[in-house]
Amino acid sequence: MKSLLVLNLVVLFSVNSTAQTKYYSKAGIISFYSKSSMENIEASNNKLVSIWDVSNGQIEFAVLMKGFEFEKALMQEHFNENYVESSKYPKALFNGTIEKSNAIALLSDNITTVQVKGLLTMHGVTNSVSTTAIITIKNGVVSAVSKFTIALADYKISIPLLVADKINKTITITINIPAFQLLISK
Amino acid sequence: MVKVKAIILLSFILLTVQLKAQSLLKDIEDSVAVKEKITGAFKSTRVINAHSIEMLHKRNLDVRIMHRFGFISSGVKQLYGLDNAAMRISFDYGLTDNTTIGFGRSTFRKELDLFVKTRIVQQSTGVGAMPVSLVVAAGDLVWTEESFNMVKPNFSDRSSYYVQLILGRKFSSIFSLQLSPILVHSSTAVNTGDDKTIFAMGGGARFKVSKRMALTLDYHHPFGVLNQINTDPLSVGLDIETGGHVFQLQFSNATGMNERAYITQTTGNFFKGDIRFGFNLSRIFNIGKHKK
Numbered sequence: 001m002k003s004l005l006v007l008n009l010v011v012l013f014s015v016n017s018t019a020q021t022k023y024y025s026k027a028g029i030i031s032f033y034s035k036s037s038m039e040n041i042e043a044s045n046n047k048l049v050s051i052w053d054v055s056n057g058q059i060e061f062a063v064l065m066k067g068f069e070f071e072k073a074l075m076q077e078h079f080n081e082n083y084v085e086s087s088k089y090p091k092a093l094f095n096g097t098i099e100k101s102n103a104i105a106l107l108s109d110n111i112t113t114v115q116v117k118g119l120l121t122m123h124g125v126t127n128s129v130s131t132t133a134i135i136t137i138k139n140g141v142v143s144a145v146s147k148f149t150i151a152l153a154d155y156k157i158s159i160p161l162l163v164a165d166k167i168n169k170t171i172t173i174t175i176n177i178p179a180f181q182l183l184i185s186k
Numbered sequence: 187m188v189k190v191k192a193i194i195l196l197s198f199i200l201l202t203v204q205l206k207a208q209s210l211l212k213d214i215e216d217s218v219a220v221k222e223k224i225t226g227a228f229k230s231t232r233v234i235n236a237h238s239i240e241m242l243h244k245r246n247l248d249v250r251i252m253h254r255f256g257f258i259s260s261g262v263k264q265l266y267g268l269d270n271a272a273m274r275i276s277f278d279y280g281l282t283d284n285t286t287i288g289f290g291r292s293t294f295r296k297e298l299d300l301f302v303k304t305r306i307v308q309q310s311t312g313v314g315a316m317p318v319s320l321v322v323a324a325g326d327l328v329w330t331e332e333s334f335n336m337v338k339p340n341f342s343d344r345s346s347y348y349v350q351l352i353l354g355r356k357f358s359s360i361f362s363l364q365l366s367p368i369l370v371h372s373s374t375a376v377n378t379g380d381d382k383t384i385f386a387m388g389g390g391a392r393f394k395v396s397k398r399m400a401l402t403l404d405y406h407h408p409f410g411v412l413n414q415i416n417t418d419p420l421s422v423g424l425d426i427e428t429g430g431h432v433f434q435l436q437f438s439n440a441t442g443m444n445e446r447a448y449i450t451q452t453t454g455n456f457f458k459g460d461i462r463f464g465f466n467l468s469r470i471f472n473i474g475k476h477k478k
Contacts, residue, residue: 022210022213024214026214049214051210051211053210060209060210060211062215064220073243073472074243074470074472081225081226082397082398160398160428162428183213
C-alpha cells in the first residue's frame with residue numbers, strides 16, 4: 001500500500017512538473033471582412049476561446065460559428081444555413097505554434113512580432129495557415145493581434161453561381177485578444 | 187487486489203495525462219452546452235399559402251407578390267390557366283425577432299387582410315432545450331368587391347377573422363414539419379348553408395433537396411359544413427432561395443391566398459387536374475441597422 005502511495009506521488013509530481021506558464025482567454029474577438037461589388041460581408045464574434053502554452057509555443061483557438069454576428073440578420077442566417085453549415089460543423093479550430101514563444105519577455109512592457117504556423121479546421125476541412133502576430137505586454141496585460149487571409153474554396157465553402165462574380169473569393173480574418181489571463185493549474 | 191487497484195489508479199492517472207497532452211483547450215472549455223436556437227426550418231414565413239413557424243428578423247420588410255393562375259385543366263384555349271391570374275401583394279414587417287405584422291390585398295374578392303404573428307417558443311438545443319417552435323397568428327379580413335345584393339353588406343358583414351396556432355419542428359437540416367390548426371369566422375358565409383365558423387387542421391412540410399432548394403407541401407382539411415363544391419386546399423411547391431429573394435413555385439387547387447379564402451373558398455379537385463400553377467416572390471429589405 002505504501003509503495004502505491006509513493007508511486008502515485010511520483011506520477012503526480014511528474015505531471016505537475018510538466019505544467020508550465022499557460023495563458024488563456026475566453027473573450028477574444030474574431031472578425032472577418034470581405035469586400036465585394038454587391039455588398040461587403042463582415043461579421044464578428046467576441047467569444048473566441050484561446051489557450052497558449054508559453055513554454056513550447058503551442059497555441060489553440062476555438063470559436064462557435066453560430067456566434068458570428070452580422071449587421072444584416074438575413075445575411076447571418078444565410079452564413080449559417082448555406083455557407084458554413086454551422087449545425088453540421090459548429091466549431092472552427094486552430095491548432096498551431098508560436099515560434100520562439102519562450103523568448104518573449106512576459107514580465108516587462110514590450111511589443112514582439114512573432115511567426116505563427118498551424119492548422120485551421122473549418123467547415124470540416126483542415127488547411128495549414130501561416131501568419132504573423134503581434135504580442136503586446138503593457139502594465140502586465142498580455143494581448144495579441146493577428147490578421148490573415150484565406151480562400152473560401154480551400155474550405156469547400158461554395159458560392160452560388162448567380163452571385164459568384166459579385167462575392168470576393170477570399171476573406172480577411174482578424175483576431176484580437178485584448179487580455180490573456182494566467183491559467184492556474186488545477 | 188492491491189495490485190489491481192494500483193493498475194487501475196495508475197492507468198487512470200496516465201489517461202488524464204494523455205488527455206492533457208492532446209488538447210490544451212480541454213483545460214478551459216466549458217462542459218455545459220450553451221443554448222442554441224434552431225433556425226431555418228422553412229425558407230420563408232409562409233410554407234406556400236399558410237404561415238410557417240419562421241419569423242421575419244427585426245426591422246426586416248418582406249414584400250411578397252403571390253400569383254395563382256387558372257386551372258391547368260381549362261385546356262389550351264385558356265393556355266392551361268395562364269390567361270387567368272389572381273394575385274395578392276403583401277407587406278410584412280418584423281417588429282422584433284418574435285413579432286411580425288403584415289398587410290395584404292388580394293384581387294380575389296378585392297379582399298384586404300391584416301395580421302399579427304408572434305413566436306411564443308423557439309426550438310432550441312443545449313440548456314433548457316425546446317423540441318418544438320410554437321407560433322400564433324391572428325388576422326382580420328374585409329372584402330371590398332361591389333355587392334349586387336338587394337341589401338348592401340356593411341363593413342362588419344364583409345369582415346372575417348382567423349386565429350391559427352402553428353406547432354413545428356426542424357427534425358434535421360433536410361426535413362421540417364408543422365401542424366397548423368386554424369379557426370376562421372366569416373360574418374357572412376360565402377354560400378347559403380355554409381358554417382360561419384370553420385375549424386381546419388393543417389399540415390406543412392419542407393424537404394430540402396439542395397442547399398438553396400426545397401420541396402414543400404401545404405395542406406388543410408376543414409371540418410364543418412361547407413358547400414359540396416368545396417375541396418381541401420392542397421399545394422405542393424419548390425422553394426428557390428437566392429440571397430435576399432425566395433421564389434416559391436407551386437401547384438395548388440386554391441385560388442385564395444389569404445386564410446379565409448383558401449380555407450373556405452377552395453374548389454377544384456387536385457387529383458383531377460384542377461390545379462393552378464402559381465408562384466410567390468418574396469424580397470426582404472433591411473430597414474435601418476440591425477443591432478443585437
